[in-house]
Amino acid sequence: MSSRGWRAVALGLGGLLVGAALSAPSVLAHAVLLRTIPSSSQTLAQAPGEVRLLFSEPIDIVFSGVHVSNAAGQIVDTGNARVDPDDDHQLVVALQPALPNGVYSVVWRSLSTIDVHPDQGQYSLFVGVPVATSLAPAGSALAFSGTTPATTLGRWWFYLAASLFGGVLAAWKLVVGPVLADCRPELRAGVHRRAHRLIVLGGVLLVVGTLFTAVAQAAAAADVPLSAAFGQPLADLLLRGRFAAIWWPRIGLEAASLGLVAFGGLEGLAADCALATLPGVLLTSSLTSHGAALPEITGIGIAVDWLHIIGATAWVGGLVSLLVCLPVLRNPDLSGSGEVDPESRRVAEPGDLGARLIARFSRFALGASALVALSGVTQAVFEVGSWSALLSTGYGEMVLVKIALLGAMLILAAFNTWHGRAQLFIAAAHTGHLRVLRRSVRAELALGVVVLAVAAILTGTPPDRSAAPPPIVGQSASSP
Numbered sequence: 001m002s003s004r005g006w007r008a009v010a011l012g013l014g015g016l017l018v019g020a021a022l023s024a025p026s027v028l029a030h031a032v033l034l035r036t037i038p039s040s041s042q043t044l045a046q047a048p049g050e051v052r053l054l055f056s057e058p059i060d061i062v063f064s065g066v067h068v069s070n071a072a073g074q075i076v077d078t079g080n081a082r083v084d085p086d087d088d089h090q091l092v093v094a095l096q097p098a099l100p101n102g103v104y105s106v107v108w109r110s111l112s113t114i115d116v117h118p119d120q121g122q123y124s125l126f127v128g129v130p131v132a133t134s135l136a137p138a139g140s141a142l143a144f145s146g147t148t149p150a151t152t153l154g155r156w157w158f159y160l161a162a163s164l165f166g167g168v169l170a171a172w173k174l175v176v177g178p179v180l181a182d183c184r185p186e187l188r189a190g191v192h193r194r195a196h197r198l199i200v201l202g203g204v205l206l207v208v209g210t211l212f213t214a215v216a217q218a219a220a221a222a223d224v225p226l227s228a229a230f231g232q233p234l235a236d237l238l239l240r241g242r243f244a245a246i247w248w249p250r251i252g253l254e255a256a257s258l259g260l261v262a263f264g265g266l267e268g269l270a271a272d273c274a275l276a277t278l279p280g281v282l283l284t285s286s287l288t289s290h291g292a293a294l295p296e297i298t299g300i301g302i303a304v305d306w307l308h309i310i311g312a313t314a315w316v317g318g319l320v321s322l323l324v325c326l327p328v329l330r331n332p333d334l335s336g337s338g339e340v341d342p343e344s345r346r347v348a349e350p351g352d353l354g355a356r357l358i359a360r361f362s363r364f365a366l367g368a369s370a371l372v373a374l375s376g377v378t379q380a381v382f383e384v385g386s387w388s389a390l391l392s393t394g395y396g397e398m399v400l401v402k403i404a405l406l407g408a409m410l411i412l413a414a415f416n417t418w419h420g421r422a423q424l425f426i427a428a429a430h431t432g433h434l435r436v437l438r439r440s441v442r443a444e445l446a447l448g449v450v451v452l453a454v455a456a457i458l459t460g461t462p463p464d465r466s467a468a469p470p471p472i473v474g475q476s477a478s479s480p
Contacts, residue, residue, distance in 0.1 A: 031055040031064075031110040031119055040106075040123045047099035047127045050092055051077070055110055058088040062236045063111035063118065063221040066093045068125075071103055088113075101128030111221050113242045116288045117147065117460065118220055147460030150216035150226050155456035157209035158285060159313065160449065164202030165258075166278035167317010168195060168324075172266055173275060175364045176321055179357045194324050196266055203258030206281075210251045214238060243288070250284040253277045282309045289459060290383050304378045311371030312455070315409075316448040318365055319441055325357060326438050365413055372406065395461055402454045405447055412444040 035054035038044055051068055061083040068077040077093045084090035091108060104127065109120040126132070172195050180188045218237040219229035238244050257274040264270025283306050286292065291301030380390070380399050390396035 031057040031059045031112040031117075033108070033110075033121060036106070036123060038125065040125060041131065042126070043129065043131055044125065044127045047095060047104075048125075049097075050094045051106055051125070052084075053091045053106075053108055055089050055091065055112075057112045057114050059083055059091060060111040060113050060221070060241055061088075062241070064091055064109060066091050066106060066108040068093065068095060069105050069107070070099075076104065099127065103127075103129060103132065109223065114288070114292050115290060116217060116221070116243045118223070120223075147457075148216065148220045151213070151220050152456050152460055154209065154213035154216045155285075155459050156453050157205070158213060159309070159452040159456060160316075161202055161206035161209050162278070162282060162309070163313040163316035163448075163452070164320065165199055165206050165261075165317075166202075166275065166281070167313045167315070168199050168202060168321050169261065169266070169271065169275050169278070169317075170314055171318040171321035171361070171364060172199070173271065175318065175357070175360045176325055177266070179353065179360055180325075183353065191325060192266060195321065196261070198320065198324065199266070200258070200262050203254065203261060207251065207254045207258060210247070210254060214247055217243065246284045246287050250281055253281050253284075257281070278313075279306075279310060282306060282313065285309060291379070301382060304375050304382070307371055308375035308379060311368045311375060312448075312452065315365060315368035315372060316445065316452065318361060318368060319445040319448060322357075322361055322441055323438065323445065326441070369410060369413060373410075376402070376406065395458070398454060398458050398461065402451060402458065405451045405454065409444055409447045409451065412440055412447065 032055060033053055034056055037052040037054075038048050051066065053066060064083065065081045066077075067075055067081070069075050076096050076099055078096060079093075081091065081093040084092050091110065104125040105122055106125060107120070107122040109118065111118045124132070176191065176195065180191060183191075214237065215226060215229045215234060218233040219226045221237060222229065222233035224233060238247060254277075257277040260270040260274040264274075283302075286302045286306040286309060289302070289305040291303075291305035380403075384390045384393075384396050384399055390399060
């Protein structure tokens with residue numbers, strides 16, 4: 001079956017999966033407030049001794065907190081906000097004794113230990129006074145999305161750098177290297193130097209981006225400016241907790257793989273080991289994704305997100321590799337080694353090198369794009385949950401934008417495959433067709449960069465709260 005045929009099959013399977021599974025229940029993202037004790041929806045006879053909040057995910061004890069204030073803005077809690085040692089989903093704070101009747105505001109901030117995303121909100125308590133429905137109900141947000149421009153930039157940076165490092169390296173090992181095996185040594189050496197410099201640059205950007213991500217995450221977790229994240233916030237983030245347990249292995253793997261490629265080149269065991277570390281690096285991103293917070297199917301959610309990132313980085317990195325190699329096709333008659341035994345193999349005819357490169361790359365890109373499409377559909381099923389949420393929520397609309405961009409990339413990929421195989425290597429029009437192909441590949445790559453930006457935004461954005469279950473009505477103040 002042709003590449004276009006396989007792409008049609010992949011898209012068809014994706015469509016069937018969407019139609020069959022978008023009725024699945026939606027998931028929560030970030031540490032969503034589920035229950036308040038005492039309740040914010042009834043008048044309390046007297047002030048409670050403590051305020052207790054139950055969240056959907058375990059919360060970080062250092063970067064989470066709650067304060068209670070009176071109508072004059074004075075703090076009336078004892079300042080001992082803490083995570084319940086018996087239940088890390090609960091945040092507790094004691095109140096000062098004998099508080100008078102009135103309206104009290106509860107302001108909370110949480111950091112999920114699973115996806116490491118902050119969230120915050122506020123609600124009101126009514127002690128001895130009628131409930132005012134115009135005041136903030138439990139769980140209402142304070143215009144806070146759980147992400148910052150810096151954390152979004154950090155995720156986008158990671159995706160791009162991983163594509164430049166791992167994606168280009170994978171394309172060299174699986175596509176470019178084997179195709180150029182029959183080239184003249186100087187021709188292969190020239191492409192090798194360009195690819196090696198590009199991959200090393202990607203590795204450097206990957207390490208630097210991981211350092212930047214830690215600073216950005218510390219600033220978001222502590223709710224401080226980026227410049228103020230150095231010091232205690234960064235130490236709290238990197239010396240304890242789940243984020244530290246994931247971040248240190250990530251940067252260690254990145255540094256090791258960069259060293260292997262920088263000093264060992266793109267051939268042999270060193271490059272093979274460097275490429276083998278990339279899935280582990282990408283897995284560290286999936287461990288803090290929305291998929292990691294999926295109830296009951298956490299492992300599946302992480303695996304789907306992991307496969308999605310692998311496919312995306314391979315696809316984008318492969319396009320970069322193709323652009324690096326296309327200048328070689330200007331002189332396809334150089335593809336032969338010049339000294340070939342006629343009985344073993346012939347000297348490549350003009351265009352043979354380019355034809356093999358396009359054919360091999362098409363198979364590589366097909367596998368990557370099919371993986372992106374199928375895993376992306378599965379993610380939408382898990383995280384959006386219904387057709388109505390897909391069409392009516394902000395998160396769903398972002399997913400639709402991403403789907404549209406991926407669709408445009410697939411169309412360009414199909415065109416590139418047809419154009420490359422059917423027309424590029426007609427000797428009489430070689431230069432013109434090469435120019436068209438390069439423009440088309442650049443357009444596909446530009447779309448891929450935008451898709452990675454949308455993915456970075458989606459990773460830091462929770463699915464719309466209207467799709468989540470409403471906060472459970474809290475118990476009375478006398479309840480345990």
